[in-house]
Amino acid sequence: MKDFKKILKNSFIMSFFSVFFLCVVVYVNFITKSQIKNQNEKEKKIFLQQVVPDIIYNKYKAKKYLVKNKLLGDLKQHNLWLLFRNEIPKIAIIESTAPDGYSGSIYILVAAYLNGKIIGVRVLSHKETPGIGDKIEISISNWITKFKNLSVIDDQDNRVLLKKYGGKIDQFTGATITPQAVTNAVKRTVIFIRNIPFTIF
Known part of the structure; x- marks a missing residue:
């Protein structure tokens, strides 16, 4: 029974950190994606002014x-x-x-x-x-x-x-x-x- 609880506890900890780090990766991706998009839009505006x-x-x-x-x-x-x-x-x-x-x-x-x-x-x-x-x-x-x-x-x-x-x-x-x-x-x-x-x- 103790071994089962220990396995359950370890599984929970691993799952928690997996979900946590997944959320961190998704959040970082979202932030950088927005920054990249904004940067691309700024560059595009510069190019628009260059062509016209x-x-x-x-x-x-x-x-x-x-x-x-x-x-x-x-x-x-x-x-x-x-x-x-x-x-x-x-x-x-x-x-x-x-x-x-x-x-x-x-x-x-x-x-x-x-x-x-x-x-x-x-x-x-x-x-x-x-x-x-x-x-x-x-x-x-x-x-x-x-x-x-x-x-x-x-x-x-x-x-x-x-x-x-x-x-x-x-x-x-x-x-x-x-x-x-x-x-x-x-x-x-x-x-x-x-x-x-x-x-x-």
């Missing part, structure tokens, strides 16, 4: 949507901000994906007028090779700014392609796959933006 300067952004009324479309690189939901003037959408800012990066998916933010003229592009996150593929980051080089003021009319429009394919975008030394993946994603995304009046409205 305040001098332009403040002239419009912004509305946020969630959209799915294969032109955005996958069939996940993507954040879309539409900027309206007089209740008419004029500019789109949208998160998109280049699924064919050298080291995996590259997540980008593209801003363009609905006529297909690009305002700005930034890379949100990637896993490309440091020193080679990471030149897509604005903090590493100005390569990503080369898209500004280019336009995309349709899929046959070759301006937003690498120069080796007849476009206006340089690739950078030591990497072809990364800039090609980003360039192709930007072009697809702008085609989606041009179709917004027909698909959303």
Whole structure:
């Protein structure tokens, strides 16, 4: 009987500490998850200001949507901000994906007028090779700014392609796959933006 009580007591203590530490892990995960989400939102706001300067952004009324479309690189939901003037959408800012990066998916933010003229592009996150593929980051080089003021009319429009394919975008030394993946994603995304009046409205 004493052995049974001892086993029961030990089992209770072990169960108590297991539940306690599980609760601690869940709580810590919740806290850090919230902090990470808040940090990501702050970074996203900075990128929004980079792709559409305040001098332009403040002239419009912004509305946020969630959209799915294969032109955005996958069939996940993507954040879309539409900027309206007089209740008419004029500019789109949208998160998109280049699924064919050298080291995996590259997540980008593209801003363009609905006529297909690009305002700005930034890379949100990637896993490309440091020193080679990471030149897509604005903090590493100005390569990503080369898209500004280019336009995309349709899929046959070759301006937003690498120069080796007849476009206006340089690739950078030591990497072809990364800039090609980003360039192709930007072009697809702008085609989606041009179709917004027909698909959303």
